[in-house]
Amino acid sequence: MTAPLTLFEKVWRSHEVVPEAADAPAVLYIDLHLIHEVTSPQAFTALRERGLRLRRPDLTFATMDHSTPTRTEQVFGGAPISVEAAARQVHELERNCEAFGVELLGLRDARRGIVHIIGPELGLTQPGKTVVCGDSHTSTHGALGALAFGIGTTEVGHVFATQCLLQRKPRTLAVNVHGRLSAGVGAKDLILAIIGRIGVGGGTGHVIEYRGETIAGFDMDARMTVCNMSIEAGARAGMIAPDETTYRYLAGRLRAPQGEAWDAALERWRQLPGDPGASFDRELDIDAAALEPMMTYGTNPGMVIPVGGTIPERAGDPVFAKSLAYMGFAPGERIQEHPVNVVFVGSCTNGRLSDLRAAASLLRGRKVANGVHMLVVPGSQQVKREAEAEGLDRIFIEAGAEWRESGCSMCLGMNGDLVPKGHYAVSTSNRNFEGRQGIGARTLLASPLTAAACAVRGRVTDPRELM
């Protein structure tokens, strides 16, 4: 009898081209390589310099998202892209994909979107696959039971040339989530609470598997929100065992297996969940029922408190003091009722249909407060169409928010969608690092529901007050 294995171990083992040894890492096979405009150019250059071919263009898939415009007239109307260097990068991706035979979703493609939204949406991401991308939030795809992690540009080149990576086997961390989330509390609040608990380096060297009845009860959008932010705890990958929710989500998607291939795939996928008795290097238990809407107050995602909470005091910690000074906050202060200038709903963390529905549910019949700039950016063109079919765009526009084309947008501001210096931005994205959303921008990470509540009141608000 073989020892019981975790989900991660099963996927890892089935992709070992050469298992790891004391003096060499494993050669791991990659089933799906997603690329975008920012981290791929130097890898294509490396191929050219060495005269190498791209080994499996059929397993490589490209989109553009990070530096692309979100203004309709710039995407579809031929208006110039505001950031010239970004336009160059987009053209370089087009040239490279053409030269190496990689399928690319161009700027005007109806399937285009943020790389971590479209992978699952198109059915490219599947249970048991290894998925990589030159982007740390590749951890998102683990929500479907894939082993998915971000890589650097040199490694993008390795996968181009060999479809493999050299990897040491990471350790495993089980996060067991039990109990029911209360109304107004969602997946974003849960993952922020987890990061607050273990810290931004707490998952380093580990792959996290999220388990328990709370996770099992989540829809795929919520699961992706959780896995997405695994990297914010330092873990390269987050995974959730596939189940009926996963299979229902995938069935019929453009690139998912069809017909007999679907039945065969389903049979394989059903073998993936961890065996009873499989053990992890570490385990952590979270009581979901005790959670409240969360918001960050500092300059990393681990600096997080309930919206109604108080900023902690950490006397004698200069880094903490510097972070609070950047944010314009003081220890012992409450963040609730603090004025807000910008609200951003979008990103690979919270740019899916259910996120937009949550934000719209609070905005329906209400107005964005005077002086607040609210930007709603769907995660993909498909999400945009689905939201429009339900009339969500009207709700946002009538409330006074801007409704844009899909992309990373204000999550990192590469395309010019920036938060002005000193302004407070409640953002549904994943990083509140100094300057992330613009030089001097002050980011408060929160759920779509909380973000919408803050937009309506123009102040940091617990969404339950408006529900």
Next chain:
Amino acid sequence: MEPIRTLRSRTVVLAASDIDTDQIIPARFLTTTSREGLGEHLFADWRYGPDGAPRADFVLNQPQARGCSILVAGHNFGCGSSREHAPWALTDFGVRAVVSTQIADIFRSNALKNGLLPVIVEPGAHRWLIEHPGAEVTIDLDSSTLRLPGGETVRYPLEPFARYCLMNGVDELGFLLEREAQIAAYEARSAAA
């Protein structure tokens, strides 16, 4: 890649913990399509004032930082994004090793591929280094040790394959390309399954 055996330099210290890749190289400099020239933008938002002039109070702008190739940083250096622009900016600036008590996974992996040495030391030695900026230290790869000015040595973990690659200037892609037969066999096996 140039082989590295030992590295001897004065240190420069950035004591902050959780220094993320957005600080090392802000996103607005990622629109480049080459690897070169990023050193100019290293820590851009800390290094330059609003007028673009170097800030005299930032350590990398001070005369004693000139020529230092060993950066001692607070706990959990390099967290955040997978941008390899971070180690590119550091090496372009002249940094050859980063010493901390924890270094984020993707940053560490990227650093190793660019001849930038991630050195993880225990908290005691780390505290001493943080408190003694400008100390002359020697980092030896063969013995995986860091020697303090007093002669005391501390060991740091270095994965054997990474050490081999660094010491011999071997790049991983060459190693992977030599596994072609095994890769093809794996593909044949999975296609049949």
